[in-house]
Amino acid sequence: MHLAYPTIVAALLFSVGVYGVLARRNAILVLMSVELMLNAVNLNLVTFDIWYRDRLHGGQVLTLFTIVIAAAEIGLGLAIVLLVYRNRRMVDVDRLRALAEDSTRPAALEAGPQPEPGGEKAGAVEEAAP
Amino acid sequence: MSGPEVVFTLLGVVAVGSAILVVTTRNLVHAALWLVVSFGALAGGYLVLTAEFVAWVQVLIYVGAVVVLLLFGIMLTRAPIGESTDLDSGNRWAAAAVAVATAAVLVTVMVMGFRDERMPLRDGGGSAEELGAAVFRTWVLPFEVLSVLLLASLIGAIVLSRSDIRARPESEARQGTRPDEEGGG
Amino acid sequence: MIWLASLVVLLPFLGAFAGMLLGPSLTRLLGGRSGTDTPPLRNGPALIACLPIAVSLVLAAIVAFVAWQDVDERTGSLTLIETGSVLIEVGLQVDWLSAFVGLMVCCVALAVHVYSVAYLKGDRRYSSYAAFVSLFTAAMLLVVYSGDLLVLYAGWEVMGICSYFLIGHHWEDRANSRAAVKAFLVTRLGDVGFLLGVLVLGVGAGTFEIDEILRNVDELSAATATAATLLLLAGVAGKSAQFPLHTWLPDAMAGPTPISALIHAATMVAAGVYVVARLHEVFVEAPTSLVVLGVVAVVSMVGSALAALAQDDLKRVLAYSTISQLAVMAAGLAVGADTAAIFHLLTHGAFKALLFLSAGCVIVVAGSNMLAHYGGLRRGMPITFWSMTVGLAALAGVPPLSGWFSKDSVIEAAQHAALHGGESAVASAAVTPPGSTPGLYALDVDPDGQVVNLPGGVAWLVYLGLLLTVALTAAYAMRAWLMTFFGEQRGSYEIREPSRLMSWTVAVLAVPAAILGFFGLGAAELRPHVGAASVSFLLVVVGAGAAFLVWNGDPAADPARVLGRARPVFARAFYVDELYALVIVRPIRALARYVVTFDRRQVDAAVVGSGRGATWLGGRIRFPQNGNVQNYLTGLLAGVVVIVAGVVIFL
Numbered sequence: 012m013h014l015a016y017p018t019i020v021a022a023l024l025f026s027v028g029v030y031g032v033l034a035r036r037n038a039i040l041v042l043m044s045v046e047l048m049l050n051a052v053n054l055n056l057v058t059f060d061i062w063y064r065d066r067l068h069g070g071q072v073l074t075l076f077t078i079v080i081a082a083a084e085i086g087l088g089l090a091i092v093l094l095v096y097r098n099r100r101m102v103d104v105d106r107l108r109a110l111a112e113d114s115t116r117p118a119a120l121e122a123g124p125q126p127e128p129g130g131e132k133a134g135a136v137e138e139a140a141p
Numbered sequence: 142m143s144g145p146e147v148v149f150t151l152l153g154v155v156a157v158g159s160a161i162l163v164v165t166t167r168n169l170v171h172a173a174l175w176l177v178v179s180f181g182a183l184a185g186g187y188l189v190l191t192a193e194f195v196a197w198v199q200v201l202i203y204v205g206a207v208v209v210l211l212l213f214g215i216m217l218t219r220a221p222i223g224e225s226t227d228l229d230s231g232n233r234w235a236a237a238a239v240a241v242a243t244a245a246v247l248v249t250v251m252v253m254g255f256r257d258e259r260m261p262l263r264d265g266g267g268s269a270e271e272l273g274a275a276v277f278r279t280w281v282l283p284f285e286v287l288s289v290l291l292l293a294s295l296i297g298a299i300v301l302s303r304s305d306i307r308a309r310p311e312s313e314a315r316q317g318t319r320p321d322e323e324g325g326g
Numbered sequence: 327m328i329w330l331a332s333l334v335v336l337l338p339f340l341g342a343f344a345g346m347l348l349g350p351s352l353t354r355l356l357g358g359r360s361g362t363d364t365p366p367l368r369n370g371p372a373l374i375a376c377l378p379i380a381v382s383l384v385l386a387a388i389v390a391f392v393a394w395q396d397v398d399e400r401t402g403s404l405t406l407i408e409t410g411s412v413l414i415e416v417g418l419q420v421d422w423l424s425a426f427v428g429l430m431v432c433c434v435a436l437a438v439h440v441y442s443v444a445y446l447k448g449d450r451r452y453s454s455y456a457a458f459v460s461l462f463t464a465a466m467l468l469v470v471y472s473g474d475l476l477v478l479y480a481g482w483e484v485m486g487i488c489s490y491f492l493i494g495h496h497w498e499d500r501a502n503s504r505a506a507v508k509a510f511l512v513t514r515l516g517d518v519g520f521l522l523g524v525l526v527l528g529v530g531a532g533t534f535e536i537d538e539i540l541r542n543v544d545e546l547s548a549a550t551a552t553a554a555t556l557l558l559l560a561g562v563a564g565k566s567a568q569f570p571l572h573t574w575l576p577d578a579m580a581g582p583t584p585i586s587a588l589i590h591a592a593t594m595v596a597a598g599v600y601v602v603a604r605l606h607e608v609f610v611e612a613p614t615s616l617v618v619l620g621v622v623a624v625v626s627m628v629g630s631a632l633a634a635l636a637q638d639d640l641k642r643v644l645a646y647s648t649i650s651q652l653a654v655m656a657a658g659l660a661v662g663a664d665t666a667a668i669f670h671l672l673t674h675g676a677f678k679a680l681l682f683l684s685a686g687c688v689i690v691v692a693g694s695n696m697l698a699h700y701g702g703l704r705r706g707m708p709i710t711f712w713s714m715t716v717g718l719a720a721l722a723g724v725p726p727l728s729g730w731f732s733k734d735s736v737i738e739a740a741q742h743a744a745l746h747g748g749e750s751a752v753a754s755a756a757v758t759p760p761g762s763t764p765g766l767y768a769l770d771v772d773p774d775g776q777v778v779n780l781p782g783g784v785a786w787l788v789y790l791g792l793l794l795t796v797a798l799t800a801a802y803a804m805r806a807w808l809m810t811f812f813g814e815q816r817g818s819y820e821i822r823e824p825s826r827l828m829s830w831t832v833a834v835l836a837v838p839a840a841i842l843g844f845f846g847l848g849a850a851e852l853r854p855h856v857g858a859a860s861v862s863f864l865l866v867v868v869g870a871g872a873a874f875l876v877w878n879g880d881p882a883a884d885p886a887r888v889l890g891r892a893r894p895v896f897a898r899a900f901y902v903d904e905l906y907a908l909v910i911v912r913p914i915r916a917l918a919r920y921v922v923t924f925d926r927r928q929v930d931a932a933v934v935g936s937g938r939g940a941t942w943l944g945g946r947i948r949f950p951q952n953g954n955v956q957n958y959l960t961g962l963l964a965g966v967v968v969i970v971a972g973v974v975i976f977l
Binding site: 230232235236238239242243246249250253 | 963
């Protein structure tokens with residue numbers, strides 16, 4: 012089997028994932044796109060594992076690990092998204108602008124209730140959200 | 142074009158096509174479902190590539206667990222179930238340009254680098270037996286580290302999602318490690 | 327002798343600094359409290375100010391007496407300053423001219439000091455005031471006694487700055503500080519010319535020593551002499567308030583009244599005339615300058631006499647009369663009668679100090695400067711009344727008061743110049759004692775006395791101007807006298823003598839104002855001549871009589887009303903101030919505004935513009951940093967793609 016087929020599929024899948032991460036607004040859709048990119052990587056790993064005839068099966072084992080890590084990541088990611096949703100009542104990543112200076116922050120964001128005890132945590136969450 | 146190539150091409154078209162639908166559809170739930178299709182097609186691709194164990198794990202974890210998790214997430218954030226027009230953010234065209242450029246670069250590199258390479262497909266190369274032996278002989282230490290990571294992320298997810306766990310006072314928090322830091326790692 | 331003279335100068339100078347530094351402490355030491363009603367003997371600054379001046383007065387009297395007994399002039403140098411080309415000698419010179427003018431300065435300064443103790447009672451800044459008066463006096467004495475043009479110039483400049491501080495003594499009022507700035511700027515304008523004149527003269531003569539310059543005056547080229555004297559005239563006009571630069575003097579009335587007395591009688595304005603008299607021989611070499619001086623004098627004397635006729639403010643009447651009288655002196659100098667001019671300077675110092683100080687008494691009692699608020703004051707304040715009467719009569723030239731003698735001698739000289747084709751014998755200044763017992767020190771006319779070549783027309787102009795001025799002076803003096811002391815009282819205030827310190831000072835000053843003229847009998851050229859005296863007396867009678875007749879018609883009204891339409895013109899002094907404002911002040915203001923605008927728009931704009939540009943650019947560049955993480959990520963990935971593409975393409 013020609014090596015180009017799986018690698019090109021992986022490349023296209025990765026690009027689609029990139030588009031999704033950059034263009035989607037809903038945090039859950041962004042997470043889905045991240046999964047697409049991870050799968051593209053997995054495909055590459057498997058492909059090259061087979062191409063090298065790796066006796067240790069490093070590629071495929073690493074794929075397994077990646078899948079596990081992806082599962083963990085999606086769990087944590089969803090937890091963060093839920094936290095953001097609890098704090099802000101929305102999960103639109105292009106409206107989470109805590110990184111900007113206060114003066115340029117749109118007033119609409121200020122309106123969202125900022126629970127006092129979770130304030131610090133929420134700040135950490137917003138940076139990790141996308 | 143040999144038989145596996147034909148099958149893989151079809152599966153690849155399905156995977157990429159449904160992935161494109163994932164990132165373009167206006168319906169959140171449909172996006173999750175198209176993700177299932179895409180992952181399923183990929184699992185098929187793994188099978189063609191003789192990585193059968195990876196294919197089953199893919200089906201089990203991705204199609205079974207991850208997508209369900211995502212659907213739960215969609216539900217819990219009270220996202221609109223039907224069609225909604227504002228799922229794309231403002232920089233869609235920039236994102237498209239970057240994505241196309243990425244695709245162009247990657248495809249070019251792949252084609253240039255592996256134009257003449259073929260890979261031998263043989264049975265049982267990715268069977269559960271072989272992979273199990275590899276994991277528990279060669280890769281046992283990373284496996285254990287991974288299990289610790291999973292545990293940490295589990296705790297992190299719990300701490301993040303439970304609203305009745307309060308942050309410790311500042312002085313105390315400084316002495317101990319904070320749970321969400323571990324989760325992030 | 328020189329040491330005496332230098333002590334005369336130094337004592338007030340040291341007194342100024344001592345008074346400034348130690349005055350308030352001395353008050354406390356003596357048990358008085360500063361700033362309140364302190365008895366004069368416990369007033370530290372007053373003591374420190376008055377005592378050195380009193381000692382100086384005694385010393386100056388000794389100097390004058392010695393100079394009178396022995397007319398040789400003495401010079402002495404204290405130190406020499408090497409400058410490379412021209413040697414500067416810090417030296418003093420005592421001759422009859424400086425001795426008598428110095429004595430007069432000391433007299434007036436002492437009177438002003440004593441008077442100020444009462445006049446400025448309770449003033450917060452009295453100690454600095456007294457110190458500046460002392461410094462002012464010291465500077466004038468330095469001008470008077472200096473034997474070197476540069477030393478003279480130093481004193482001249484110190485006077486300028488002291489006048490600024492003293493006129494602006496009550497600087498809380500904006501008008502006062504403006505008047506001070508105006509006086510300073512206008513005199514400064516003249517001083518520029520004066521400095522250049524000093525330099526031209528010094529370089530032309532090869533020395534700055536006045537004695538040396540006068541001795542070698544023949545060797546000066548005509549062009550140098552003319553240039554130097556014309557430049558000096560600018561400074562003289564500034565300091566002595568002659569026609570183009572006279573506008574500061576009436577405004578300087580904003581200062582306290584004793585300061586007006588000091589400036590008008592003894593120090594500042596006298597300095598200009600004094601310098602011309604001092605360098606008269608150089609002026610004689612430059613007929614052009616004499617013509618200019620004469621014309622300026624005529625314009626000043628007639629114009630300011632007319633202006634004085636219409637003023638509402640007693641002090642401004644006196645101010646314009648000062649300009650007018652100084653112009654009389656300048657006219658005397660222009661026609662070559664320098665002795666007569668200095669004589670008039672001395673008598674004018676006496677009666678003008680008297681006038682200002684008694685005007686100060688009137689102002690203190692009436693609480694106003696306006697003539698219209700006075701009236702009937704002769705009943706309550708006899709000392710002031712009689713003193714002022716003497717002063718005004720002397721000003722008007724009523725025989726036998728001092729002003730009559732001195733003015734007559736000037737008129738006589740002018741008449742002589744006019745009648746004899748503009749030529750008049752000039753007595754050499756150096757050998758002329760101005761007063762002594764008749765016969766003993768008779769005028770010793772220099773055998774090769776210079777001849778002033780004044781064009782006949784100018785001489786006639788001067789002569790007629792003088793006569794007209796005499797009549798006008800009599801008229802405005804009469805008007806001020808009548809409006810102040812006669813008629814009905816026009817204000818609600820208690821008429822009484824001011825404090826004894828003030829009224830007695832005034833009374834003492836009335837004595838020299840009355841009798842100083844008799845000292846002039848000693849010199850032939852100062853003796854009254856029947857012709858000129860009768861003409862001028864007639865004019866005095868005409869002027870004063872006219873004023874009296876007008877006043878008698880309606881004692882309650884201002885006699886100036888008969889001037890009719892011309893009155894506002896006179897009152898505004900022919901709109902010279904307005905003209906200056908239009909021609910000089912406004913264009914300069916506009917220029918200044920333009921410069922400021924240019925600075926702001928062009929020079930600053932480059933600086934501010936670069937700052938704004940950076941800010942704008944920062945704003946633009948900051949725009950992507952809007953906190954939208956997707957944007958950041960897009961940029962990041964785009965950059966990665968570009969780099970990878972570059973690597974792929976080029977490597």
